[in-house]
Amino acid sequence: MATKEYNQKYYQEHKDKLKADAKSYYGAVTGPKEMQERRRLKPELTRYAELRARGLCVCCGSNPATVRSGTGNGGKTIKYCVECRARINISRSQLRLEQKAEVLTHYGNGKLQCCWERCTVCDPDMLTIDHIDNSGAADRKKGNQYGGVQFYVILKNAGYPDGFQTLCHNHQWKKEMLRRREDLNGVPSWRK
Numbered sequence: 001m002a003t004k005e006y007n008q009k010y011y012q013e014h015k016d017k018l019k020a021d022a023k024s025y026y027g028a029v030t031g032p033k034e035m036q037e038r039r040r041l042k043p044e045l046t047r048y049a050e051l052r053a054r055g056l057c058v059c060c061g062s063n064p065a066t067v068r069s070g071t072g073n074g075g076k077t078i079k080y081c082v083e084c085r086a087r088i089n090i091s092r093s094q095l096r097l098e099q100k101a102e103v104l105t106h107y108g109n110g111k112l113q114c115c116w117e118r119c120t121v122c123d124p125d126m127l128t129i130d131h132i133d134n135s136g137a138a139d140r141k142k143g144n145q146y147g148g149v150q151f152y153v154i155l156k157n158a159g160y161p162d163g164f165q166t167l168c169h170n171h172q173w174k175k176e177m178l179r180r181r182e183d184l185n186g187v188p189s190w191r192k
């Protein structure tokens with residue numbers, strides 16, 4: 001049987017159910033023209049919007065979206081089921097860790113490690129990106145508000161610009177202490 005014939009036959013046999021389904025998806029629609037008009041006025045009437053409207057998880061499309069899976073905000077963000085929310089969170093945090101490690105490795109001269117002489121700190125949780133010329137504060141004043149995860153992504157997407165190095169938190173602080181003393185006596189002692 002040709003596809004067209006099959007579809008026609010299928011439609012005839014399941015007409016009532018298909019119409020009822022469509023009605024529950026889109027609300028009462030009296031005909032194709034109205035449907036077209038609706039789509040024109042509401043282009044967001046996509047799978048996402050349909051699932052949101054029906055209270056189903058926008059990820060798997062089958063489980064009900066639950067309160068526990070949302071982030072509050074009056075229920076507006078409740079769009080995942082518990083399983084999908086957990087899966088998404090894991091993969092997101094995994095991705096963030098991988099991105100961070102990648103950027104720290106680049107600015108650690110190819111090693112996931114603090115750049116300070118003889119420092120062996122290699123735990124990503126204890127490492128940060130340091131502005132070599134101490135322009136971080138000035139950058140923030142200029143409105144370049146990047147911090148945390150966002151900053152790693154920005155550096156990566158910018159093709160790893162020069163002027164940064166990987167330091168552990170202790171050595172970031174050590175560098176700051178040296179900078180403050182340098183301010184007092186005018187010697188750039190933090191430079192190797």
Ligand SMILES: [Zn+2]
Nearest residue numbers: 057060081084
């Ligand atoms: Zn789901």
Ligand SMILES: [Zn+2]
Nearest residue numbers: 114119168171
């Ligand atoms: Zn260090």
